[in-house]
Amino acid sequence: MSPSLRQQKALQTKQRIVAAALDLFSKKGFDHVTVDEIVQVSNTSKGAFYVHFNSKYEIFLEKFKEIDEFYENFTETLPEEMGSYEKILLLTKSQMIYLKDCLGIDLIRTVYMSALIPNQPKFLSNTDRTLFKIVHSFVNEGQENGEFKKYLSSQEITMLITRCMRGTLYDWALFGEEFDLVEESQKFIRTILSGMLTKVDN
Incomplete structure (x- = not known):
């Protein structure tokens, strides 16, 4: 996989995480959403989440x-x-x-x-x-x-x-x-x- 393709896939993963998290925050409230839920809804992994966000x-x-x-x-x-x-x-x-x-x-x-x-x-x-x-x-x-x-x-x-x-x-x-x-x-x-x-x- 070329570096540019890797970067593109990483960006897509990040965008999925952000979209899923914001949707969950809006529906359930920030305090009631866990990283595990964000990962599950975005169809990513916990490792991927922590690559992009602390x-x-x-x-x-x-x-x-x-x-x-x-x-x-x-x-x-x-x-x-x-x-x-x-x-x-x-x-x-x-x-x-x-x-x-x-x-x-x-x-x-x-x-x-x-x-x-x-x-x-x-x-x-x-x-x-x-x-x-x-x-x-x-x-x-x-x-x-x-x-x-x-x-x-x-x-x-x-x-x-x-x-x-x-x-x-x-x-x-x-x-x-x-x-x-x-x-x-x-x-x-x-x-x-x-x-x-x-x-x-x-």
Whole structure:
């Protein structure tokens, strides 16, 4: 077997493990799923699982890498001349559509529940993630061009914006499908950003 074919089969195995694990997490809840179940459903072996992951918690890390890749790709489509306010609004809108359609409410609930488990990686609040860096770059840009006020630091504003994102997703998980994730996220983020603008005309 050539190295490239081995790598391809390894990637397929990894993808099967991730897909099976996320489906199980969504259906049963993170705490009620074992590595043995993931292996069985994905039709792989325990050895194969531990080649790719140290624990089931790392499955979420893998998914978050995919989500961050989406943010990176989306950001590249934004016109350079677009203002920071509009960039953040569009990023938030696209984020919520992506998470609603590609993750779904059950998996979001699982992610939030797992985030409360002590001594585990905190994906949602990790400021090294791509999402934080992108928002921070938009805020920096907005402050430098005079679009945003400077009474708060760019880091503080970034934390407020990402808190809005997490809070809206939490409300979606709490209230269910009748909660309009996209519309409510836009209301929330517009309200926060309006206090940051040097000229309020939106």
